[in-house]
Amino acid sequence: MRKVLRIAKREYLATVRTKGFILGLVLAPVLFAGSALAMLLFRNQVDTRDKVIAVIDRSGLVAEAVIAAAESRNSAVVYDTLTGEKIRAPYVIELVPPEDVDPDRQRLELSNRVRRGELHAFVEIGAGALHPREEEAAARIGYYSKSSAVDDLRSWIERPINGQLRRLRLAEAGVDPAAAEDMFDWVGAAPMGLVSVDPETGAIVEAKRSTELEAILAPLVMPMLMFLMIMLGAVPLLNAVMEEKSQRIAEVVLGSVKPFEFMSGKVLGGVGVSLTAATVYVVGGVFAVRHMGWADYIPYQVLPWFFAYTLLAIIMLGATYAAFGSVCNDPSEAQSLMLPGMLPVMIPMFVLVPVLREPTSAFATGLSFVPFFTPMLMLIRQTVQDSIPVWQPWLGIAGMILFAAFCVWGGGRVFRVAILTQGTPPKFGNIVRWALRG
Amino acid sequence: MSLAMNAVEIRNVTKTFGKVTAVDGLSLDVPQGSVYGFIGPNGSGKTTTLRMMMNIYYPDSGSIQVFGEQLHGACTDRIGYMPEERGLYKRMKVRDVLRFYGELKNGKDVRKEVDRWLERLDLTDWASRKVETLSKGMAQKVQFIATVVARPELVILDEPFTGLDPVNTDALREAVLDLQAAGATVIFSTHDMNVAEKMCDFIFMIFKGGKVLDGTLAAIQDQYGSDTIRIRAEDGSAALQGLAGVEKISDFGQVQELRVAPDRDPQEILSAIMARTRVRSFELAKPSLHDIFVRIAGPEAREVNDA
Numbered sequence: 001m002r003k004v005l006r007i008a009k010r011e012y013l014a015t016v017r018t019k020g021f022i023l024g025l026v027l028a029p030v031l032f033a034g035s036a037l038a039m040l041l042f043r044n045q046v047d048t049r050d051k052v053i054a055v056i057d058r059s060g061l062v063a064e065a066v067i068a069a070a071e072s073r074n075s076a077v078v079y080d081t082l083t084g085e086k087i088r089a090p091y092v093i094e095l096v097p098p099e100d101v102d103p104d105r106q107r108l109e110l111s112n113r114v115r116r117g118e119l120h121a122f123v124e125i126g127a128g129a130l131h132p133r134e135e136e137a138a139a140r141i142g143y144y145s146k147s148s149a150v151d152d153l154r155s156w157i158e159r160p161i162n163g164q165l166r167r168l169r170l171a172e173a174g175v176d177p178a179a180a181e182d183m184f185d186w187v188g189a190a191p192m193g194l195v196s197v198d199p200e201t202g203a204i205v206e207a208k209r210s211t212e213l214e215a216i217l218a219p220l221v222m223p224m225l226m227f228l229m230i231m232l233g234a235v236p237l238l239n240a241v242m243e244e245k246s247q248r249i250a251e252v253v254l255g256s257v258k259p260f261e262f263m264s265g266k267v268l269g270g271v272g273v274s275l276t277a278a279t280v281y282v283v284g285g286v287f288a289v290r291h292m293g294w295a296d297y298i299p300y301q302v303l304p305w306f307f308a309y310t311l312l313a314i315i316m317l318g319a320t321y322a323a324f325g326s327v328c329n330d331p332s333e334a335q336s337l338m339l340p341g342m343l344p345v346m347i348p349m350f351v352l353v354p355v356l357r358e359p360t361s362a363f364a365t366g367l368s369f370v371p372f373f374t375p376m377l378m379l380i381r382q383t384v385q386d387s388i389p390v391w392q393p394w395l396g397i398a399g400m401i402l403f404a405a406f407c408v409w410g411g412g413r414v415f416r417v418a419i420l421t422q423g424t425p426p427k428f429g430n431i432v433r434w435a436l437r438g
Numbered sequence: 439m440s441l442a443m444n445a446v447e448i449r450n451v452t453k454t455f456g457k458v459t460a461v462d463g464l465s466l467d468v469p470q471g472s473v474y475g476f477i478g479p480n481g482s483g484k485t486t487t488l489r490m491m492m493n494i495y496y497p498d499s500g501s502i503q504v505f506g507e508q509l510h511g512a513c514t515d516r517i518g519y520m521p522e523e524r525g526l527y528k529r530m531k532v533r534d535v536l537r538f539y540g541e542l543k544n545g546k547d548v549r550k551e552v553d554r555w556l557e558r559l560d561l562t563d564w565a566s567r568k569v570e571t572l573s574k575g576m577a578q579k580v581q582f583i584a585t586v587v588a589r590p591e592l593v594i595l596d597e598p599f600t601g602l603d604p605v606n607t608d609a610l611r612e613a614v615l616d617l618q619a620a621g622a623t624v625i626f627s628t629h630d631m632n633v634a635e636k637m638c639d640f641i642f643m644i645f646k647g648g649k650v651l652d653g654t655l656a657a658i659q660d661q662y663g664s665d666t667i668r669i670r671a672e673d674g675s676a677a678l679q680g681l682a683g684v685e686k687i688s689d690f691g692q693v694q695e696l697r698v699a700p701d702r703d704p705q706e707i708l709s710a711i712m713a714r715t716r717v718r719s720f721e722l723a724k725p726s727l728h729d730i731f732v733r734i735a736g737p738e739a740r741e742v743n744d745a
Contacts, residue, residue, distance in 0.1 A: 002545050003542055003545075006538070006541055006542050006545075007542070010527075010538050014527070014529070014530070244525075247525060247526075247528070248521055248523040248524065248525035249525035249526065249527060250525065251489075251494065251521040251523075251525055252519070252520075252521060252525040252526075252539065252581075252584065253525075253542070254492075254494045255492050255494065255514060255517070255518075255519035255521075256514060256515070256539070256542045256543050257542060420489075420494060420495070
């Protein structure tokens with residue numbers, strides 16, 4: 001064990017003393033905070049020039065209402081009420097008489113005006129828009145712009161058009177629109193957490209209002225942090241071992257220690273590096289988030305799990321990468337093994353969003369029990385409050401412990417054979433054979 | 439531990455890599471306190487044998503005992519090993535890398551020993567520099583210190599003198615002999631036959647995985663008898679061609695060596711030469727280690743190359 005610790009100490013110091021590690025430790029949160037700051041700064045950096053929208057109202061029923069809605073909006077939100085500064089673009093509605101003989105020609109001309117920048121968009125309201133159930137094609141409302149699918153204005157203009165159509169339908173039904181204003185009121189469902197009992201007082205604690213920050217940010221930050229830890233602690237072992245092999249350092253070290261001790265020391269060094277970085281980030285992050293007044297969003301109950309998962313993930317992946325490194329003879333071979341080596345880390349990233357949205361689905365539950373994916377996916381599922389049964393993380397941990405033991409055992413066998421085998425290109429067949437047969 | 443004890447006992451060891459047999463049924467005893475030289479052509483199995491002594495490779499069959507113990511890894515702490523190709527962490531400082539290797543061996547504080555060796559091999563000024571700034575010769579000396587800094591009882595050096603200038607060769611040679619004087623057993627492989635002749639108590643030659651020579655230099659030479667004429671002739675090797683009773687002429691420029699055929703009288707050959715040219719010096723000698731090496735490995739090695 002003394003030798004394992006001595007190798008781990010060298011590995012640890014060789015990494016944490018480098019400028020790259022220290023810079024990375026500082027730069028990662030700076031970049032993260034910087035991008036968040038940039039988003040905040042640029043949120044108000046909008047184009048405040050007039051947005052001219054041409055409206056072809058074939059129904060002849062809604063154009064006036066759209067103009068009125070635009071004027072109403074412009075007077076309410078275009079200028080900052082305190083500073084008088086122009087903060088949003090005014091919407092200017094240009095009514096265009098419908099061309100019945102050659103409507104396609106009219107659409108082309110308006111499209112060209114959009115292309116030339118004279119118009120932001122044009123809207124064509126079908127003649128039968130008032131009663132879409134009677135003739136769907138005639139009721140169509142088309143919104144034409146350069147990026148119509150993601151254009152905020154498209155969703156804005158739907159409201160005055162449909163509001164006016166509803167009012168007209170009510171009038172047709174004999175209801176006085178003035179007396180029926182609240183018919184259009186919409187009451188949303190507030191996203192609330194679950195009601196719980198205060199363990200100290202026994203009183204029922206009112207549910208907290210759930211926010212997007214809590215629902216999305218915290219569950220995303222934790223796996224991102226886990227990803228960073230794996231990149232810092234486990235992935236570099238592949239190249240480190242390859243270098244030790246190609247520079248014949250391994251042969252000298254193996255004059256003093258057994259291959260398994262050598263590999264274990266390196267993995268332990270990687271664990272140390274990751275836990276150091278994780279501690280810095282978690283302590284720093286908790287401090288920063290509390291300082292910003294968002295202490296309620298810190299998922300304290302998940303933090304011990306985070307460290308346990310990090311520890312096991314680095315052992316599991318570190319042993320795998322060390323074994324991969326031992327079969328490589330030069331950087332190009334290491335590069336070619338990096339892609340399959342990164343898959344266990346990348347796959348959880350690909351399925352992050354579906355797991356976040358449906359943390360209790362069979363898909364999310366099943367994947368989170370795959371030992372390579374457990375650290376990130378189980379962590380997401382746990383961070384989404386009160387969503388998964390208590391036994392599942394424990395089972396995940398148990399699976400990881402078993403698989404980590406297998407990785408260390410198999411990795412050690414590959415390492416022992418491969419570390420002094422020069423000139424044999426890395427093949428998966430060899431890796432599997434060495435792992436199983438030694 | 440008795441003085442007669444062997445530091446290393448190899449019994450009928452075989453090691454194969456795929457279809458290639460690197461070491462074939464090898465047996466060898468290395469007496470404690472001796473300097474043992476391993477010679478042999480490239481790829482003959484020297485390094486594989488040394489690595490098996492270090493427990494880096496495991497023999498397919500046979501046994502290796504070091505200091506009377508079957509190798510199971512732990513006793514490698516009593517052995518210092520310097521591989522053929524230098525293995526030092528390039529980005530570590532010289533003193534740090536030496537401490538690392540020393541502490542890895544026995545866990546003791548080796549700082550004083552590191553400083554002593556750095557001073558002895560004239561490297562004190564480089565102690566705080568990174569390994570990557572060292573010249574090849576310096577790195578080789580640092581690697582040597584890494585091998586001996588933990589005071590091993592058995593020192594295994596794989597081609598320690600290759601690439602060193604004469605001054606550094608002498609410094610390393612003296613260091614090796616001092617280790618022996620202090621009681622250590624030293625095994626080293628070399629391609630330099632002069633070094634092997636001058637330094638080694640015993641010489642072992644391996645060829646195609648098998649032992650072909652083993653013993654003191656005198657004993658090895660005795661096997662071949664005094665069949666070599668070392669001569670300085672005025673007209674050089676040109677005057678020696680076609681002599682009856684000469685099996686081979688080795689021309690070293692100023693000196694020529696003639697291998698006398700069995701049952702031929704060297705005096706007759708001398709007379710024949712004197713009839714052709716003036717002879718400045720003439721010596722009847724045992725074959726040099728170089729000559730013995732070439733006799734064993736030369737023609738066959740050529741055949742292998744030609745095949």
